[in-house]
Amino acid sequence: MKPINHREGIIQPAGSDWQTFRNILCVRPDNLGDVLMTTPAFRALKESVPDRKLTLLTSSAGAGIARLIPEIDDVLTFDLPWVQTASGNGPAAIPILARTLQEKQFDAAVIFNVQSQNPLPSALLCYLAGIPRMLGFCRENPYQLMTDWVPDPEILVATQHEVERQLALVSTVGCTTSNKRLSLTVSSEARQQALTQLAQAGIRADAPWLLLHPGVSEAKRRYPADQYIRAARQLIAKDGFQLVLTGSASERDYAETIRQALGEKAFNAAGRFSLETFAGLIAEAPLLISNNTGPVHMASAVGTPVVVLYAMTNPQHTPWLVPNRVLYFEVPAELRSRNRLLQQFPEPAEPRASPEAIVQAVNELIQTKKAVLDHSTV
Template identity: 50%
Template sequence: MSWQGCKNILCIRPDNMGDLIMTGPAIRALKTTFGARITVLTSSMAKGIIRHMPEIDDAIIYDLPWVKTAALPDAEGFNEVVAALKKKQFDAAVIFTVYSQNPLPTAMLAYLAGIPKILAYCRENPYHLLTDWLPDQEPYSFIKHQVRRDLDLVAAVGAFTTNPALQLQVSDTAWQPVAQKLTAAGIDVTRPWLILHPGVSEKKRAYPTTQWAEAARKLITEKGFQILITGSPAERQLTDELAGLTGAGSVSLGGMFSLHEYICLVKHTPVMLSVNTGSIHIAAAVGTPVVVLYAQTNPQHTPWGVPCRVLEFAVPVQLRSKNEVIAYVNKTHYNVPALMPAADDIIRAVDELLNSPGLPALPFPGKQNENLAIEAS
């Protein structure tokens, strides 16, 4: 059944901020192809980024109980969301997932709301819960970058875009208050500086603080950079600790910036250093090159469309996911654990990005490419 008449579309991406940013090109494809009004259903963790995504017209914020969030499940809230979706009278819904997620609970939400067309990837036969079903072949036959996965999903119903880039809108008028805050914190904005973003949402993604500090000290003493250590208000203790270990030339900025200001700050930095978290997708969306210390967890979430260097490291066995799909990826794609990158590896990656302005964007690290084939074992 054609989606050409779908002018009021619900996009469901109920995860973190970085996940929603990566869905932006697919949402753009739906909006431009069908001339549709786009509403997103997303989590409280992602709601702050919505105002910066021009593809989104409206939003419904709800933390679904089958998605990892800080909020406690609320059964009555679920019924209220179903009622709210019914009132919106959507023509269609698109459920965006990573390959390790089951879309059927979310499909039930859209089904109960009476949405006539529902599109998603799914491994098992969804029968009446999905009107448009793409059998999910990931990660057993191949792994795609998350952005490509989402674009291919909407392409199945005829939605395409000529602009697959991540995009976030931020006014340059935000730079003056950002610069004032940097100056007040002791940063000379006329001298070279880099962002270092160490905070993680999951312990298994953390790069050791002592090794961050060693790399930061070398960037200060050998390369002349000032190091801006950023994080959320909840990460202030971490940024303070890392600044203390690093010493002169670094400054702790945890909790200092609003999201709007942070996006502007990232846009103005020559290179970002970060772990695998939403910050790398913000950087990709404003065109900032990234060096990412990347725990071997989700190979499909590397920076999209910007020059990057991905330095992998193994996740300790006791911290690995119990999800059987992720366990399969650990046994196949990550069957050789990567050694922890050293400070010199980080310095070398920064040098490569700064000294190679024509360096191509790498959607996957090393041997991978955008549609990586994995031999099934």
């Protein structure tokens, strides 16, 4: 398939005419949390040009949450082979996708990628689709493959939060926003449905309760179950919390293993909520305890305090603009990335995770939240 309709000659400086572009493709082909952390950049693109339309090309993992993001007008779902969420799409599917993109007649594309990902495969896809302008970070000069190339400032390890990285990218073409919060629409119906399902499971919303999300897609980011159990037993016995275990349907058995070790004040809700109702559950929860995974960023978007057990992998995905405690733990040697650059986690990674640190973090955040609520009612 030949690339079409591309400008020839010298690459134009970024931002020279982006204010005229109304139909933009945003390429963010990875996970739910990555999509959420890009929402301030989406907002900057929308706010900077009236009536601009944003279409998001994302993975099946990211598509569900994308439909709850008000800045996104349309969603295209495809699991691309150059990201971790890749599925069984064969090489013949790529030219078909390029033709689909071509038919949308995009004015430009913005390629959003984490520091450790190579943007050039996504740029090539957009090039084949005939999208005339492309913005993205890149380490090496992509020449005519990416018209609006921004040299990537993060070469060896990530040096800024993912939200700041993507805001910095779109700012190079004159797109900014004063609102840097993550964006997620949670309906009152979703909140009520979540509370109804909790009540049906026997959870008393008028008594202390917490969410515990012990699963994660990558084993290297999973805090050990026995450590979660030790922390949860203290939270139940000493502080009287009810624990609601959440996760995907595939994680239900794993959550059940933890629940059985905790007794009658723990409830296994893994796989029982739609994504929209799960967002309502997080929005209503007093606090979330989780591995470094998508629900942490959902909590950030809706303002729910979070204790995150953070594997020492990518350092730029901590909770954003929400009360939080980050507790770090080392990835077992056998699970560490093949990319040795990703093993250079910045030090000091403190405080370190432990059951006692989890309990302390929960109580600190709950007390802080209670003090704020008490002050607001004075």
